[in-house]
Amino acid sequence: MGSTSDVTVRVRQGAVAPLGTSLVGTYAGGEAWTAGAGSLEVRDPGRLDEVVGVVSTATVDDVDVVVEIARRAQAGWRARPVEERAALLTRAADDLQREHEDLAVVLTRENGTVLPNTRRELLGASGVLRTAAGWGQDLLGAGSVFEDSWGWVRVERRPLGVVACIVPWNAPVVLAAQKIGPALVAGNAVIVKPSPFAPLAVSLALRRIASLLPPGVLNVVHGDHDVGAALVANREVRKVSFTGGGPAAKVIMKSAADTLTRIHFELGGNDPAIVLDDADLERTADQISAQAFQRAGQVCYAVKRVYVPRALVTDFSEAMLDRVGSISIGHGLDPEATMGPVNNRPQLDRIRAIHSRLAETGADVRMTGRVLNPDRWDEGYYLRPAVVVDADPRDPLVQEEQFGPILPIVGYDTEEQAIEMANATEYGLGSSVWGSDHERAEAVASRIEAGLAFVNHHTALSPLGQKHVPFGGIKQSGIGWENSPSGLGEYLEFHSTLIPWPEAAR
Known part of the structure; x- marks a missing residue:
């Protein structure tokens, strides 16, 4: 296909892309148009001074x-x-x-x-x-x-x-x-x-x-x-x-x-993960931390709230913080980076507002992770990943989709209570249950109100799932x-x- 930075388009009039950037516009009937209502710049969210491309927008x-x-x-x-x-x-x-x-x-x-x-x-x-x-x-x-x-x-x-x-x-x-x-x-x-x-x-x-x-x-x-x-x-x-x-x-x-x-x-989704009392906490923390913070938490069916037996909240939180603490935050092209910036300013402001509100309520928010280039932190929409330990199940962070790198851990007393809390939101996209007894975990998963239920993982669909599993949500998480x-x-x-x-x- 050649380099995408020098794609040839038929320019009628209007937008011109700076050297080294991509120019895209309406593409219809086998032709590229760059005339239209105007143009917009697309900037790198990790290096805001860099224009990645120019988009020619269409008219009505x-x-x-x-x-x-x-x-x-x-x-x-x-x-x-x-x-x-x-x-x-x-x-x-x-x-x-x-x-x-x-x-x-x-x-x-x-x-x-x-x-x-x-x-x-x-x-x-x-x-x-x-x-x-x-x-x-x-x-x-x-x-x-x-x-x-x-x-x-x-x-x-x-x-x-x-x-x-x-x-x-x-x-x-x-x-x-x-x-x-x-x-x-x-x-x-x-x-x-x-x-x-x-x-x-x-x-x-x-x-x-x-x-x-x-x-x-x-x-x-x-x-x-x-x-x-x-x-x-x-x-x-x-x-x-x-x-x-x-x-x-x-x-x-x-x-x-x-x-x-x-x-x-x-x-959107607000996917619950229920950790049962027989779960392997180390393995579970490995997988949940990797999934919840990929793409800086900006995934519709990422784990967005974790329910843990109350007696295990401290142990599980420590295991999670150990894993999340190893996340390296930097530019997406940096080979050391395992988490990049959030995509846009509204996203950044939204997550910062959540942090501010949680600070006012006295919540136990642990921001962690390794910053790769602290001197360039303000050049992009960077956030450190955060874990909220023993979060209030009624808090908006738990009840609403945060869509960013912050994860609440909620304690529960009984399995029935965990299921009830998992179902007590307007969302129903994905879910997961974690435990050593697979039959028990499957039985719990079958009671969660969601389009998808994973057992002992919460990742992209396997080839088998891609071929056979309808992807979608119930309640406010989708139609179709x-x-x-x-x-x-x-x-x-x-x-x-x-x-x-x-x-x-x-």
Whole structure:
């Protein structure tokens, strides 16, 4: 793919990227546009004086043009055999896997995540596309036929049409892949709107994928809330798939109601981890600390609260602090760094406000970790990881999603109380239970109100899980599913034909 810092685009007029940065804009119908409403700079959250790229934003009128391009392209894409669509998607997956390194560097520089994690994200996105291609070949085709003495029935699955996908900044490439993979193999045309906080790597990846597909099948638009609103409101958009926060989802849902547009939401989580009294505390602390603080805690299904038997709170907290204390905070490209900065100023201010409020309440907050370059600390959105020991279960830190590098440990008296506290929030994305007796741990996990329950781990889905487990949440954590055949079904609708035998029709 060559270096992503010198990608060639067709410049109509408008934004110009400084030397050594990426320039992205609307990509539709196989062409890159850099004219539009204006432009925005994307700065490195670990080195705020460095511009990583420039984004040309779309106008509301641009959105309507892109939707029409996608609508026209979708008819031909839908007509292609599913095997051909799957083959092109597999080719795109192979290309992304082969050329992921440059994109990983761009992603690290724009969203702050350490380079090993962004590499895994790019490779994970490749795997998601490949898996989606396999679902399409397995599940789509001529449909199912049923008959009896009356006649016969054919039941088919058909694409929806134009699908809008709105992706966040924390893991934009893999989260986009989870949407576009099934949507494309199903025969839909897709328009992706990235977050302004991390638009570069995902746009470059999507443009690369789009170049392997017929023009107009995969498109990208950039902009603020007005652009997103225009995309959702367009009557030719048949479905909106959104990953992000609840407040934005509610706005989308209200707008989609005007046109009865289908929606899919993957929203926030406040994942509980229940540590049982027979758990291996050292191993459990190893895994929870690694998972809870990856991407500086900015993961929807990260462990965000830990429930521990009251008698073990001190021992477990010490084990956690030992692990968290070894986290090295620095720039994402620093090979010594194991945690980078948070992504943006609102995130930084939000977590600082949590610290200030906890200090006022007298909570036992332990900030720790190793700062790699203290003299450059103020040049980025850096925070030290923190553990709150014996946190109040009623505190907003426990009840709400913090989405940052701060983790509360809550004591409980009985297993029943732990389950009750785990379920006592409006969220229901992921969860985990930790213990030596697997049957007991599984029984507890089955009672947690969440879309996902892990036992003795709380990590990304395994290849088996990726293939078979629907990813999504209940309650305020989402509507609909990604991954697995259920994720493919989100981008299909039924069409049934009922035909009586000639003699039955008389």
